[in-house]
Amino acid sequence: MENAQTLAGQTFVNPSMDSRPTLLEVRDLKVEFNIRGGVIKAVDGLTFDIKRGQTVGIIGESGCGKSVTARAILRMIPKPGRITGGQILYYRYSRYPDRDGAKKDVEVIDLTTLDPDGELIRQIRGGEIAMIFQEPMSSLTPVYTAGTHLNEAITLHRLLPIKRLGDQMVEAITKYRRVTKEEARQIAIEMLRRVGIPKPEQRVDSYPHQLSGGQRQRVMIAIALSTEPYMLIADEPTTALDVSIEAQILDIMRELQQTANMAIMFITHNLGVIASMADEIVVMYMGKQVERAKVVDLFYHPKHPYTQALLQSVPRLGPKTGARLASIEGMVPDPLNLPTGCVFHPRCPAFMPGKCDKLIPSWNKVGENHWARCLLYEE
Amino acid sequence: MLNYLLRRIGYALIMIVLVSFTSFIIIELPPGDFLTQKVEQLRARGDRSAEQQVEMLRVRYGLDKPFLERYVNWAVNFLRGDFGESFEFERPVSEILGARLGYTIILALATTLITWLLAIPLGVISAVRQYSWVDQVISVISFIGLGMPGFLLALIILYFAIIVFNLEVTGLFSPEYQDAPWSVGKVLDLLNHLWLPALIAAITGIGGLVRIMRGNLLDTLGQPFVEAARARGLKNRTVTWKHAVRIAINPLITILGSEVFPSIVVGSSLVAIVLNLPTIGPVFVDSLRKLDMYLAGTCIVFFTIMLLVGNLVADLLLAWVDPRIRLE
Numbered sequence: 001m002e003n004a005q006t007l008a009g010q011t012f013v014n015p016s017m018d019s020r021p022t023l024l025e026v027r028d029l030k031v032e033f034n035i036r037g038g039v040i041k042a043v044d045g046l047t048f049d050i051k052r053g054q055t056v057g058i059i060g061e062s063g064c065g066k067s068v069t070a071r072a073i074l075r076m077i078p079k080p081g082r083i084t085g086g087q088i089l090y091y092r093y094s095r096y097p098d099r100d101g102a103k104k105d106v107e108v109i110d111l112t113t114l115d116p117d118g119e120l121i122r123q124i125r126g127g128e129i130a131m132i133f134q135e136p137m138s139s140l141t142p143v144y145t146a147g148t149h150l151n152e153a154i155t156l157h158r159l160l161p162i163k164r165l166g167d168q169m170v171e172a173i174t175k176y177r178r179v180t181k182e183e184a185r186q187i188a189i190e191m192l193r194r195v196g197i198p199k200p201e202q203r204v205d206s207y208p209h210q211l212s213g214g215q216r217q218r219v220m221i222a223i224a225l226s227t228e229p230y231m232l233i234a235d236e237p238t239t240a241l242d243v244s245i246e247a248q249i250l251d252i253m254r255e256l257q258q259t260a261n262m263a264i265m266f267i268t269h270n271l272g273v274i275a276s277m278a279d280e281i282v283v284m285y286m287g288k289q290v291e292r293a294k295v296v297d298l299f300y301h302p303k304h305p306y307t308q309a310l311l312q313s314v315p316r317l318g319p320k321t322g323a324r325l326a327s328i329e330g331m332v333p334d335p336l337n338l339p340t341g342c343v344f345h346p347r348c349p350a351f352m353p354g355k356c357d358k359l360i361p362s363w364n365k366v367g368e369n370h371w372a373r374c375l376l377y378e379e
Numbered sequence: 380m381l382n383y384l385l386r387r388i389g390y391a392l393i394m395i396v397l398v399s400f401t402s403f404i405i406i407e408l409p410p411g412d413f414l415t416q417k418v419e420q421l422r423a424r425g426d427r428s429a430e431q432q433v434e435m436l437r438v439r440y441g442l443d444k445p446f447l448e449r450y451v452n453w454a455v456n457f458l459r460g461d462f463g464e465s466f467e468f469e470r471p472v473s474e475i476l477g478a479r480l481g482y483t484i485i486l487a488l489a490t491t492l493i494t495w496l497l498a499i500p501l502g503v504i505s506a507v508r509q510y511s512w513v514d515q516v517i518s519v520i521s522f523i524g525l526g527m528p529g530f531l532l533a534l535i536i537l538y539f540a541i542i543v544f545n546l547e548v549t550g551l552f553s554p555e556y557q558d559a560p561w562s563v564g565k566v567l568d569l570l571n572h573l574w575l576p577a578l579i580a581a582i583t584g585i586g587g588l589v590r591i592m593r594g595n596l597l598d599t600l601g602q603p604f605v606e607a608a609r610a611r612g613l614k615n616r617t618v619t620w621k622h623a624v625r626i627a628i629n630p631l632i633t634i635l636g637s638e639v640f641p642s643i644v645v646g647s648s649l650v651a652i653v654l655n656l657p658t659i660g661p662v663f664v665d666s667l668r669k670l671d672m673y674l675a676g677t678c679i680v681f682f683t684i685m686l687l688v689g690n691l692v693a694d695l696l697l698a699w700v701d702p703r704i705r706l707e
Binding site: 123140152 | 609612
């Protein structure tokens, strides 16, 4: 337990791996779904942070709480889910100076306390934290053109500076105004060009059914980035696409990230994709964070048995050995009836009887910038 | 597009011929014709010359000719604007239906308008607040509306209007305007009389439409593009109306053409009888009972035309609303 930081009178573990300023801090986040059969703990005690311009990967099997975490940040958890604990601290950098021209510093907002339909979260949602989704085929409303979608985001969130010449003939920006329809269209075309859509002047008027899957995901990225957000949440953005298209989309994201100094929270179950994208990785299993490390450490020195098993289940190129691909033993447990102790113990190759099924492991530091939730590493 | 329109109109014409021919056959099917009923009446009155009179009438109306010839004659005259003569009223069909046709269309349009104006918002509220008390109340009321026949509702309202509130609800005009020439006052008087019958006729349609709208919208609200729209920072109201309702409404437009409009034209006949409205409905029902073929046939052709026009309008509306089905 190091780097304990106090905010609002509470102490949390805030492991800092990166010297860049913090953008988002998720602290002990808990999300529950109250359904007829009981309570599903979709996210249970998640803690991580994202620096400005950093890419954090979140990996895990389907249903481990990755997507719910993303939606919790944007306060878009579907019914009957709700945040039952923890904080999501968003370090809001003022993009536009106030009316008097003074540039305000960072303001820390706990997103979990906001009204999910309120004005503030709607400014952040799409404008400062944008999101792209798994299903590019159906993420655009079928009856509106690409331009209409882009225009929505741009007119809602983009402001343009009103430039004035000051006393010393120096340009001083003191006021901002909303973009006009024509400007929004120009920005939209420019965004489509940047995500690599051919003939953007024409494509801007295309309906979704006239675009291919890859083009639709490019349009989604263009929409997300058109507002110049501080952070992009990418929820399995390439899962539904061909491998060649996947590579192109990932290239575009990397390239745009560098030019815009934008943070990315990359959610995937594809280990190959995450290895090429992320600086830091959070591994989740059944709503719990099991390991967190720099990408290199995680791939070369995985500590948690779940992470180790996950990495072994990736097929590798090489001479045929005839050996079967390693898979993780057992079944994903029923989320309504989680195992006692460590939730992974029934499937764990390093299961220690009498210990793993009784004790709940805590969050242990297992190396430099490396944490795991496993009893193997507890004194 | 023009090509498409012309083709649709061509199909519509063929359809009208088929429907009118079939309906002629069906009207012919019961034994006897209008005149056998007439003979019975005359005999009952003890009229000796009944047989001769009937023979005269039979020749006059062409009932002595074979079926096919009668149909062709009527159809050819129909194109010239001569719809034949009603046996019952002994007046040209065009004279009987003339004014009624206009009122029928006005009433049908008013009913459709009320149906949509009420059903869509109610369905949307019901879906957006699924399982809330508002949803429960709307659902119960729409099931009652769905289950209650329009004429029964008309009778109940008639009872309350006349006995309890002492209102005048029958007919489409006040007595002073009944035969008056058209004026602003007459139009206002018409509107004043129109809303209640239109509402009664609408209620049976509203129930079903609310349920369909609710179901469609619930499906649509679960679509990824709705979540994506929310993630753009749009207001809930914008997400619901601009993105979800816009998609969920498509099946309703199809229903508008193929079910709602025709069922209002035909189905409100019973309501029209109860409320004594000067529409085609009551005349049509009566003509079928009396085997008054030319009158019945003309009514059927008009209903068919309304249905086909309704369908065409719905299809054009759908193409306008949804780019995916626009014809290139």
